[in-house]
Amino acid sequence: MNCPYCAEPIADDSRFCPKCGTQMGSPLPGSPAYRQPLPPGFKPPTSGKAIGSLIFGLFMFFLPASIVAIILGHLSLSEIRKSAGRLKGQGLATAGLILGYLGIAAIPLILIIAAIAIPNLLRAKMAANEATAVETLRTYNEQLFRYASECPLQGYPPSPTFLPSPAPAHYDCPKEFLKWATMGGAFPSRHGYNIFYYPAGMIGNGPLRKYVINADPVVPGTTGVRHFYTDETGVVRVDAQSAATEDSEPLK
Numbered sequence: 001m002n003c004p005y006c007a008e009p010i011a012d013d014s015r016f017c018p019k020c021g022t023q024m025g026s027p028l029p030g031s032p033a034y035r036q037p038l039p040p041g042f043k044p045p046t047s048g049k050a051i052g053s054l055i056f057g058l059f060m061f062f063l064p065a066s067i068v069a070i071i072l073g074h075l076s077l078s079e080i081r082k083s084a085g086r087l088k089g090q091g092l093a094t095a096g097l098i099l100g101y102l103g104i105a106a107i108p109l110i111l112i113i114a115a116i117a118i119p120n121l122l123r124a125k126m127a128a129n130e131a132t133a134v135e136t137l138r139t140y141n142e143q144l145f146r147y148a149s150e151c152p153l154q155g156y157p158p159s160p161t162f163l164p165s166p167a168p169a170h171y172d173c174p175k176e177f178l179k180w181a182t183m184g185g186a187f188p189s190r191h192g193y194n195i196f197y198y199p200a201g202m203i204g205n206g207p208l209r210k211y212v213i214n215a216d217p218v219v220p221g222t223t224g225v226r227h228f229y230t231d232e233t234g235v236v237r238v239d240a241q242s243a244a245t246e247d248s249e250p251l252k
Contacts, residue, residue, distance in 0.1 A: 156209070
């Protein structure tokens with residue numbers, strides 16, 4: 001016999017047409033459910049839903065994309081089965097479904113990795129910020145010692161910018177207009193830490209013999225945990241709970 005849709009010769013006991021996939025016993029020509037036979041040389045188009053399923057499946061590690069890939073994959077496979085050879089793209093739809101389900105299955109693994117990696121990265125960043133803060137305090141100490149030795153009548157500078165204005169009458173330091181950029185400003189912020197400089201120890205019009213520098217995290221627990229302190233002794237001290245002072249433990 002011949003297939004009533006594509007006229008392909010088939011065996012009398014066949015249940016489906018090997019060419020168009022039509023099930024034998026389907027509505028005959030003239031019935032309301034009858035479909036026009038496929039024309040000779042007909043090349044079925046690829047299902048757009050199958051293509052969409054594969055495209056979204058490629059973004060398998062993005063949850064909404066995986067869900068869309070699964071939905072479009074099932075819809076396209078259903079359309080292809082019902083099209084009696086008028087649509088193709090079963091392989092694309094199947095691939096999209098596989099990628100979509102793989103994306104769904106990978107989400108718990110991604111969450112576990114993120115839960116492990118993010119805190120470690122945050123701790124590493126805070127440790128780097130703390131190391132930079134300590135190195136900054138040591139650099140400040142070196143520069144302040146140099147300043148005091150070159151400006152004995154002034155001693156340590158009265159401001160973080162190292163530019164007293166107006167200069168006191170007794171101030172005759174040859175470096176009076178030298179601005180050391182590393183100090184930045186009155187309250188500079190560097191690598192997650194705020195730096196505070198406090199001059200002290202001036203008696204009358206005498207030179208400044210003492211100073212204090214504090215380094216505190218901008219956002220405690222996020223940009224850093226420990227607080228640091230140093231003074232004219234050059235010793236850096238640390239406190240993990242609150243602002244460090246001259247009574248805090250020396251940094252080891």
